[in-house]
Amino acid sequence: MDQRIVIIGGGQAGAALAAKLRALGHKGAMTLICEESTLPYQRPPLSKKYLLGQMDEARLHLRPAEFYAEEDIALIIGVAATAIDREARFVNLSDGRKIPYDQLALTTGTRPRRLPASICGELGGVYPVRTRRHVDIVAPEFRTGARVLIVGGGYIGLEAAAVATLRGLDVTLIELADRILQRVAAPVTSDYFRDLHRGHGVDIRESVGLTRLEGEERVERAVLTNGETVDIDFVLVGVGVAPNQEIAAEAGLETENGVKVDEAGRTSDPLIFAAGDCASFPYEGRLIRLESVQNAIDQAEVAAAAMLGESVSYTPTPWFWSDQYDVKLQIAGLNQGYDHVHVRPGAAGAQSVWYYRAGRLISVDAMNDPRAYMVGKRLIEAGKSPAPEAVADPATDLKTLLKAPA
Incomplete structure (x- = not known):
């Protein structure tokens, strides 16, 4: 109960893990390292209410600053963890500091996949939508009449298409697979959402990829794999995410489509745990990652209990949601x-x-x-x-x- 615990990652899982440790009675020093220059915040509203201007930054925060002070959780904001020294039990930070730990938790989340340089080069006007900073940068592009190309027909791309349409933009969405939502839903669900978006004026093109983007300094047009050219003002990229597992792999921890953990969230090092989008855990005889708020919270709370010596096992009951129009x-x-x-x-x-x-x-x-x-x-x-x-x-x-x- 008095060990020094360090948590790398200030998202939903990191905040939930820190809060649960205190709720379970942990009295030792606790440090939460947040690479982004903001308090831990919720991501789902970013591509919906926040982008629509219906939610301000303060409402995104999972907890007010006072909570962390009252719970004696040391926040390190705007600084990245760069390496884990497992032998000396230190976390090295980008500002040169070394933070000692007795137990460590990785809640590093995921990052958006980017378009290859061969497609987009150094052109401006090409944006991911994952973090608050991403959304703040792209928000001025959402002006009535602007032409946006959305690359990717998963839920993130479709949610962005809905917001863009509601803001009065001219939206074209391309999906390289045979249908939108092919990886995550049955054809009948794809049909439902295709009809929904087309009914709102979205130009959905399936079995079509992106050959290259063209322009002077900013993107001006897109050349598609079917030979067509589309004039555009900017691009939103929604082609999936990758787990932030590099710091774990470089420290010698086992990784497999994420940081590999057992049913309690314990990595191949018994002093290091992982939870949330970055964690790859056993489920029905295979390893999976779940990218959801529910999983981030539930798995983090199980890991917190395990860090305090409880015998626990995480069996998820997954649920997700998406708002479109x-x-x-x-x-x-x-x-x-x-x-x-x-x-x-x-x-x-x-x-x-x-x-x-x-x-x-x-x-x-x-x-x-x-x-x-x-x-x-x-x-x-x-x-x-x-x-x-x-x-x-x-x-x-x-x-x-x-x-x-x-």
């Missing part, structure tokens, strides 16, 4: 490996998609259907798999499915 998508479970999907129509254009694998319900996509999401989530958590024909029948009262035996 007036549609709220809520996702329960993980749909990897599904072999059947069943669609349930809802009222006023709502819809839910139920994923099965070998007869087992594993995930639900609910579009403006909070009841389907709630019931689906509870069924998955309880290990119950109702008959698909009952799920797909709009006359079925979903709540009755909860009463069925597992």
Whole structure:
């Protein structure tokens, strides 16, 4: 309870881990290292309410500055951790300081993947959307009538398209795969969101990639893989993220699509833990990373308990969400490996998609259907798999499915 604990990474997982350690009674010195020049903040609103100007920076903060002072959590802001000396138990910082630790936690998150230099060169007007600084830099580009190219048809790209459209921009979105959301959703969910965006005027082009961007100092046009040229004013890049695992790998820790941890969040060094988007952990016989607020908090809290000597194990019950125009998508479970999907129509254009694998319900996509999401989530958590024909029948009262035996 009196050991020195250092946390590298000031995002959702880092803040949750620090708070949980204090709540569990840890009395020792605690340091939270935040590379960004701001208090730990929430990321989901960045590409939505914050970019729309409906949320200010203070409301992004997970906790006010007073919380960290009251809990005796030393914040190091605007300074990066550059190396871990496992033998001497120090964290080296970019400003030359060395912070000693007895136990260390890595909550380093992810970073956006960039376009290759062969495509964009040094042209201005090409932006990722991941951090508050990214959004602050790109925000002035969101002016009525501006032409934006969005590269990537995942949820980040689609959310950015919705915001841009609401701000009066001319939006073209390209996706190299056969369909938008191909990696994360069934075709029927892709169809739903394709229709939604096209109905709002977004020019969605699938099976189309980016050959190069052209312009003088700033991007002016995009040459696509189908030979077409699109005149544009700026580009948003949403082609996925990569885990920030380099500091762990350089310290000799095991990595595999992230910092490899066990069920308690412990890395290959028993004194070092990891949690959140950067952590690769065992789930149903394989290693996965979950990029979600829920996982960041829950996994961080399990790691905090393990750091204080509790015997704990993290078994996630994943859930996610996405807001696009007036549609709220809520996702329960993980749909990897599904072999059947069943669609349930809802009222006023709502819809839910139920994923099965070998007869087992594993995930639900609910579009403006909070009841389907709630019931689906509870069924998955309880290990119950109702008959698909009952799920797909709009006359079925979903709540009755909860009463069925597992």
